[in-house]
Amino acid sequence: MHKKVLVTGGTGYIGSHTVVELIQKGFSVVIADSLENSDITVLDGIEKITGVRPIFEKIDLSINYPTIELFKKYQGFSAVIHFAAYKAVGESVAEPLKYYRNNLNSLMNILEGMSVTNTPNLVFSSSCTVYGQPEKLPVTEQTPIQEANSPYGNTKQISEEVIRDFIHINEEINAVALRYFNPIGAHDSALIGELPIGIPNNLVPFITQTAAGLRESLSVFGDDYNTLDGSAIRDYIHVVDLAKAHVIAIERLADKINKSRIEYFNLGTGIGISVLECIKSFEKVSGKKLNYKIVGRRPGDIEKIWADTSFANRELNWKAEKTIDDAMLSAWNWEKNIRKIQQ
Ligand code: NAD
Numbered sequence: 001m002h003k004k005v006l007v008t009g010g011t012g013y014i015g016s017h018t019v020v021e022l023i024q025k026g027f028s029v030v031i032a033d034s035l036e037n038s039d040i041t042v043l044d045g046i047e048k049i050t051g052v053r054p055i056f057e058k059i060d061l062s063i064n065y066p067t068i069e070l071f072k073k074y075q076g077f078s079a080v081i082h083f084a085a086y087k088a089v090g091e092s093v094a095e096p097l098k099y100y101r102n103n104l105n106s107l108m109n110i111l112e113g114m115s116v117t118n119t120p121n122l123v124f125s126s127s128c129t130v131y132g133q134p135e136k137l138p139v140t141e142q143t144p145i146q147e148a149n150s151p152y153g154n155t156k157q158i159s160e161e162v163i164r165d166f167i168h169i170n171e172e173i174n175a176v177a178l179r180y181f182n183p184i185g186a187h188d189s190a191l192i193g194e195l196p197i198g199i200p201n202n203l204v205p206f207i208t209q210t211a212a213g214l215r216e217s218l219s220v221f222g223d224d225y226n227t228l229d230g231s232a233i234r235d236y237i238h239v240v241d242l243a244k245a246h247v248i249a250i251e252r253l254a255d256k257i258n259k260s261r262i263e264y265f266n267l268g269t270g271i272g273i274s275v276l277e278c279i280k281s282f283e284k285v286s287g288k289k290l291n292y293k294i295v296g297r298r299p300g301d302i303e304k305i306w307a308d309t310s311f312a313n314r315e316l317n318w319k320a321e322k323t324i325d326d327a328m329l330s331a332w333n334w335e336k337n338i339r340k341i342q343q
C-alpha cells in the first residue's frame, strides 16, 4: 500500500504528535509548515522518539502557487492531514481578515493541490467550537451547528462547508472532519508538547507555566456557572489519544470503509471536567500547590460542553484511553523538560 502522507502544520502541537503516531505505524510523512507558530527543533523531538526524521517543507500554504508546486513535487500522496491554521480565538476577533485569509486560503489551496494530483483522502482539523453552547449535553455529531461566536470558529464552520462542496464535484476525494474537544498534555517522552508563544490563552499551559514560575498566578474565569463547583466544564482529551484517531481516520479512508464521502467525528473523552477539577488533578500529579485566584467570567466562554463519543468509538473503533491525571502529568513533565526544572 502507498503510504506517503502530507501533514500540514506538522511541526505544531497536535500535528507533531500525529506525525509520531504515523511514523510508528509505518507511514512516510512529509510535513509542510510555515513555522509561524512552531519551531523547527520539533523535528529533533520527533526523530528522537521514532528514529525517523520526517521530510520537512517550509511553506506558507495560504499562497497558491508554492502549495500546488508542493503537491506536484511529491506526486501521489495517499492522504493529507490538514492541521495548518491559526487558532487563537481572541486574536481572530481582533484580526478577522488574518484568520479568514490564512485558514480558508490554505484549505482551498490544499484542496486544489489534491485535485490537481488526484490525491484521494483528506483529514481535516475541525473543532467542538462549531457547536457553541449546546442546549443538550453531551453533544453528538447531529447536534445543530450554531452561529460561530468568533471568526476563528467561523473558519472551521466554513471549512467544513467548503470541503463538502468540493468533494461533491471531486468524486474520487473523500474526507473526514475531526471535531476536537480540548486537546491537552504531551508525549510521554516529554520530547514534544505544546509550545505556546507568549502568554498562553489555554488553561493547561497556563497552569504548568504558573507552577514553573513563569506566571504569578492562574486566574480561574468564573465560579458562578451552573456546574457542581461553579467553574466551567470542558472535555479535555490527551493529545496522544487524539493523534491516534488521525491514523485510524486515514486508514479508514484508505480501506474505503467510510460510510459517507464526508464524515464528522467528535473526538473527546465523553467526560466533562471543571476548571477546579483540572487544578486538583494538576496538584495531585505534580505534588505542587498551584497559585490561583477566582476572577470574573471570560467574555465569550461557554458554561459547559462535553462530547458524546459513541459514534467515534463505534465507527473508528477508537476510544480515548488516557485520564486527566495522565494528561496533566505529561503536560507537567513537558514543562519541566523545556524549563530545565529538575524535581
Ligand atoms: P499549532 O498552532 O500548534 O499548529 C498549527 C501549525 O500550522 C503551526 O505549526 C503553524 O506554524 C502552522 N501554520 C499556520 N498557518 C500556516 C500556513 N499558512 N502555512 C503553513 N503552516 C501554517 O495548533 P494546534 O493546536 O496543533 O492545532 C492544529 C489544528 O487543530 C488547527 O487547525 C486548529 O485550529 C485545530 N484545533 C486545535 C485545537 C486546540 O485546542 N489546540 C482545538 C480544536 C481544533
Ligand code: WQD
Residues within 6 Å of the ligand: 087, 089, 126, 127, 128, 129, 181, 182, 183, 201, 202, 203, 204, 206, 218, 219, 220, 221, 222, 232, 233, 234, 275, 298, 301
Ligand atoms: C478552558 C477552560 C476557561 C484559561 C479554546 C477554543 C476552542 C478550542 C479549544 C480550537 C475555560 C478556563 C482558561 C485561564 C481559566 N480551540 N480558563 N483560566 O476556551 O474551552 O477552548 O480551545 O478549536 O475553540 O475556544 O479552552 O483552554 O482556553 O479554556 O479559567 O487562564 O479553562 O474559562 O472554562 P476553551 P481554554
